[in-house]
Amino acid sequence: MSTSKRMPRFKFIAGALLATALVIPAGSAVARSVTGGGATAWSPAKNDSGRIAVKDGSHDGDPAKAEYYRSSSAGTKRTLWNKSGPGTTAYSGDGSRIIKFQACDENDWDSDDCSGWVAP
Structure with missing residues (x-):
């Protein structure tokens, strides 16, 4: 096949791929x-x-929590508690975008076990 015959086919395929990319979210x-x-x-x-969500994966009797910040109130640390027991998940209400968070396993009478802070 000559180069001149391949070019229209290439343009058609490229156009179809671009159209698909624009239509499919x-x-x-x-x-x-x-x-x-x-x-x-x-x-x-x-x-x-x-x-944000937090799951309690331990059987220690202590709750799990997610500490987080939202874009609309970047200076306010919020806490989502999961006090429903092991294997359960708690979800926050909807709000502005979560900008950073950490997971913590609360320990009565001792420091909490927390991950580092991360951005989603």
């Missing part, structure tokens, strides 16, 4: 997760950049 955001002790937190939760 981008995939949902991939959640970032961290673990501190027996607690695991992730955001975005439920494919929403304004939600």
